[in-house]
Amino acid sequence: MRRPTLADVAVRAGVSAKTVSNVLLGRPNVSAATRERVRAAVAEVGYVVNPAGRGLASGRTGRIAVVVPNLYQPYFAELAERLILALAECDLSTTLRIAHDGDAERDAVLGVTTRDVDGVIICPHHFTGHVIEDRMPPRPVVQLGGAPSRLIDCVVMGEREGFEAVIRHLLASGRHRIALVMTGPEMIEPPGERFAGYVAALDAYGVPFDKALLAFGSDWDRRMSGYEAMVGLLRSGARFDAVACVNDATASGVLRALRSHGIRVPREVAVTGFDNTDEGEFTTPSLSSVSPEQGEMVAEAIRMLLERIDGHDGPAREVRTGARLVLRDSSA
Amino acid sequence: MRRPTLADVAVRAGVSAKTVSNVLLGRPNVSAATRERVRAAVAEVGYVVNPAGRGLASGRTGRIAVVVPNLYQPYFAELAERLILALAECDLSTTLRIAHDGDAERDAVLGVTTRDVDGVIICPHHFTGHVIEDRMPPRPVVQLGGAPSRLIDCVVMGEREGFEAVIRHLLASGRHRIALVMTGPEMIEPPGERFAGYVAALDAYGVPFDKALLAFGSDWDRRMSGYEAMVGLLRSGARFDAVACVNDATASGVLRALRSHGIRVPREVAVTGFDNTDEGEFTTPSLSSVSPEQGEMVAEAIRMLLERIDGHDGPAREVRTGARLVLRDSSA
DNA sequence: CTCATCGTTGACAACGCTGAACTAGCACCT
DNA sequence: AGGTGCTAGTTCAGCGTTGTCAACGATGAG
Numbered sequence: 001m002r003r004p005t006l007a008d009v010a011v012r013a014g015v016s017a018k019t020v021s022n023v024l025l026g027r028p029n030v031s032a033a034t035r036e037r038v039r040a041a042v043a044e045v046g047y048v049v050n051p052a053g054r055g056l057a058s059g060r061t062g063r064i065a066v067v068v069p070n071l072y073q074p075y076f077a078e079l080a081e082r083l084i085l086a087l088a089e090c091d092l093s094t095t096l097r098i099a100h101d102g103d104a105e106r107d108a109v110l111g112v113t114t115r116d117v118d119g120v121i122i123c124p125h126h127f128t129g130h131v132i133e134d135r136m137p138p139r140p141v142v143q144l145g146g147a148p149s150r151l152i153d154c155v156v157m158g159e160r161e162g163f164e165a166v167i168r169h170l171l172a173s174g175r176h177r178i179a180l181v182m183t184g185p186e187m188i189e190p191p192g193e194r195f196a197g198y199v200a201a202l203d204a205y206g207v208p209f210d211k212a213l214l215a216f217g218s219d220w221d222r223r224m225s226g227y228e229a230m231v232g233l234l235r236s237g238a239r240f241d242a243v244a245c246v247n248d249a250t251a252s253g254v255l256r257a258l259r260s261h262g263i264r265v266p267r268e269v270a271v272t273g274f275d276n277t278d279e280g281e282f283t284t285p286s287l288s289s290v291s292p293e294q295g296e297m298v299a300e301a302i303r304m305l306l307e308r309i310d311g312h313d314g315p316a317r318e319v320r321t322g323a324r325l326v327l328r329d330s331s332a
Numbered sequence: 333m334r335r336p337t338l339a340d341v342a343v344r345a346g347v348s349a350k351t352v353s354n355v356l357l358g359r360p361n362v363s364a365a366t367r368e369r370v371r372a373a374v375a376e377v378g379y380v381v382n383p384a385g386r387g388l389a390s391g392r393t394g395r396i397a398v399v400v401p402n403l404y405q406p407y408f409a410e411l412a413e414r415l416i417l418a419l420a421e422c423d424l425s426t427t428l429r430i431a432h433d434g435d436a437e438r439d440a441v442l443g444v445t446t447r448d449v450d451g452v453i454i455c456p457h458h459f460t461g462h463v464i465e466d467r468m469p470p471r472p473v474v475q476l477g478g479a480p481s482r483l484i485d486c487v488v489m490g491e492r493e494g495f496e497a498v499i500r501h502l503l504a505s506g507r508h509r510i511a512l513v514m515t516g517p518e519m520i521e522p523p524g525e526r527f528a529g530y531v532a533a534l535d536a537y538g539v540p541f542d543k544a545l546l547a548f549g550s551d552w553d554r555r556m557s558g559y560e561a562m563v564g565l566l567r568s569g570a571r572f573d574a575v576a577c578v579n580d581a582t583a584s585g586v587l588r589a590l591r592s593h594g595i596r597v598p599r600e601v602a603v604t605g606f607d608n609t610d611e612g613e614f615t616t617p618s619l620s621s622v623s624p625e626q627g628e629m630v631a632e633a634i635r636m637l638l639e640r641i642d643g644h645d646g647p648a649r650e651v652r653t654g655a656r657l658v659l660r661d662s663s664a
Numbered sequence: 665c666t667c668a669t670c671g672t673t674g675a676c677a678a679c680g681c682t683g684a685a686c687t688a689g690c691a692c693c694t
Numbered sequence: 695a696g697g698t699g700c701t702a703g704t705t706c707a708g709c710g711t712t713g714t715c716a717a718c719g720a721t722g723a724g
Contacts, residue, residue, distance in 0.1 A: 005709095005710055005711085006711065006712095007710085015673075015674085016673065017710090017712095018673075018674060018676095018713090019673060019674075021711065021712060022673085022712095028671095029672055030673085031671085031672065031673095034672085048447060049710085049711080050388075050710050050711070051384075051387075051448045051711095052383075052388040052393065052448075052709080052710075052711085053388055053711035053712085054710075054711050055383075055387070055679090055711085056384040056385055056388050056678095056679045056680065056681085056709085056710075056711065057678080057679055057710075057711040057712035058679090058711075058712055058713085059712095061384065063427075071403060071409035071412055072406060072409055072413065072610060074404060074406075077403035077404055077409045078403065080403055080428075081402060081403040081404065084428060084429075084430055085430060093427055093448065094427060095395075095425055095426060095427055095428075096412075096416060096426060096428045097416075098413055098416055098417060115383075116383045116384075116425065222610075223610065223611075223613065224613075227614075252611075252614045253614060256614050256616065259616060278404060278554075278555065279584075279611060281555065281556075282555045282559075282584045282585060282588050284588065284591060284615075284616045337679095337680055338680065338682095339680085347703080347704090348703070348704055348705080349680090349681080349682095350681095350682075350683095350703080350704065350705080351703060351704080353681065353682060354702095354703090357682085360701090360702095361701060361703075362703080363701090363703090366702080366703085381680085382680050384679080384680075384681090385679070385680030385682085385709095386680075386681055386682075388679085388680075388682090388708095388710065388711085389680075389681040389682040389683080389709055390681075390682055390683085390709085391709075
């Protein structure tokens with residue numbers, strides 16, 4: 001029982017294989033009657049295109065590479081899931097690549113490890129457009145989150161605005177010594193989006209910036225990293241009444257550190273996260289956070305990528321999407 | 333600047349295209365000298381195979397579909413990540429499919445939604461081999477976790493053994509009224525692996541089984557589900573000194589429910605999870621759990637799948653892998 | 665009534681690769 | 695000398711699809 005081919009459908013419909021192909025590709029210049037006859041024949045013989053054949057003839061694969069640093073971070077897992085489902089809606093299949101470090105991300109963007117695809121959507125961890133220098137990626141690439149560059153289309157989550165909003169919320173509740181738990185010095189210089197939001201909010205309230213309130217974890221999104229950073233800050237003797245964390249996982253570690261030092265949240269110290277992951281609802285106390293509009297981010301990324309694949313040329317674009325403040329017990 | 337083809341390499345190396353192909357495929361009947369010459373030529377012209385061409389000619393795609401119910405559960409996210417990386421080691425690319433419900437899982441197994449692949453690895457949520465009845469999948473399929481069936485090769489995580497171990501641990505610490513938080517009645521009838529482990533441990537200690545200690549959540553792995561189940565159990569007035577949960581996420585919700593009712597863990601009630609996700613280290617208190625040997629599971633699944641793709645025929649096989657008890661504060 | 669035009673369809677040649685079948689050369693045996 | 699068996703390599707014909715271009719019939723203008 002061979003799998004039916006275009007030719008089989010063609011015989012059935014009494015037309016040439018090429019006409020069947022045209023119908024399937026939605027090409028113009030096929031009469032409605034023929035179109036209908038072909039569709040019927042396709043259904044009757046149970047035809048499905050062979051992507052290998054199509055790929056060979058057209059030079060396209062119908063596949064998009066989605067590159068994420070890992071899947072254990074809920075933020076990336078959710079983003080990957082949304083991307084896969086949204087791309088499937090567009091009849092595009094997906095190949096997921098895990099890029100553990102900056103080199104792997106660069107290779108994915110430059111097409112070294114992503115050859116068999118029409119385009120790449122990268123959700124970067126370390127990556128910024130700068131690392132590829134002047135080498136243009138051989139295939140369309142869209143960056144989803146992270147720091148934008150002049151080279152690659154980028155969807156920028158409203159990190160700055162979101163982070164500023166959460167800091168303003170803390171300031172408005174009367175807390176003025178707000179510690180900031182980040183991942184590494186590189187988030188300050190060059191200033192990361194979230195750090196910029198922090199500074200902007202302080203400015204708006206006329207609160208002086210105090211370097212002693214910065215704490216750095218060793219690893220971006222491990223809970224342990226937040227724990228270590230918090231312990232370090234407590235040992236330093238710095239005084240603070242709120243802790244803003246760059247993400248929920250870090251905040252989870254911070255909460256644990258505060259608890260183990262007998263500091264009550266939010267009574268003595270308020271804590272906030274970022275990303276609004278599922279977990280935040282179940283920490284003790286539940287965690288205030290900022291929810292990026294992932295649906296919007298994904299839609300924009302796919303739109304831009306498809307335009308590029310369709311041949312759109314021009315300078316790198318930048319689209320900003322929104323973020324929403326989610327208040328829970330940890331900052332009441 | 334055309335992308336180089338086999339023919340280009342062949343000219344460069346002074347052999348036929350077929351010989352280059354043979355070298356690339358590691359076929360015998362090529363002298364060491366020729367082999368070396370070809371390799372050099374490949375490197376010089378920067379040749380990379382065109383998977384579409386290869387696929388069309390060979391009938392294989394070099395791609396495996398990995399099917400998971402979602403990515404927001406750390407257990408599946410980690411499994412997917414491991415699978416992707418391990419398959420990449422074997423020069424197999426991966427297409428990740430999200431199958432939200434049993435129908436989607438069945439379609440993936442039966443090849444309806446997974447056409448362009450050489451094989452399928454399914455990490456099931458609802459799926460059991462029975463739903464496909466007598467329809468044989470058109471492509472090799474391996475099931476990773478879940479309930480085995482007579483139809484499909486299956487890697488069974490040592491759920492029964494692992495769950496029995498954690499219950500024995502609770503019993504050994506003197507707790508005899510052990511509540512069990514599960515997802516739905518179907519885990520009891522037909523008996524799920526974890527439920528079987530629970531019963532076996534009770535038997536071994538001569539502790540009578542008490543139906544009043546069973547609690548059911550609405551959803552498999554949502555934290556909220558554990559929360560609701562626990563609240564229900566507390567309202568029922570049942571008395572217990574330990575709660576064993578079918579997974580960490582459920583346990584996280586249970587901890588929250590106990591806390592909000594002022595019940596101290598582990599002083600009054602011990603709590604255990606399953607899966608040993610990262611999160612368990614950061615709950616309050618930290619969560620005792622069972623760690624499945626995912627590395628082993630993944631390796632076995634891939635081995636079986638490759639054997640099938642290589643033409644191995646025969647009845648469905650079943651491989652059991654281990655699980656390891658991880659003790660933390662929640663059951664001290 | 666003829667000719668140009670337009671919309672529709674078909675013939676054919678790729679696309680890059682591999683399987684099957686074949687050949688040339690050599691060593692070994694009878 | 696002639697057959698046999700093996701290795702190293704080649705030739706050729708597709709695999710299923712789409713792009714190019716030519717051919718066709720119908721239509722409308724002159």
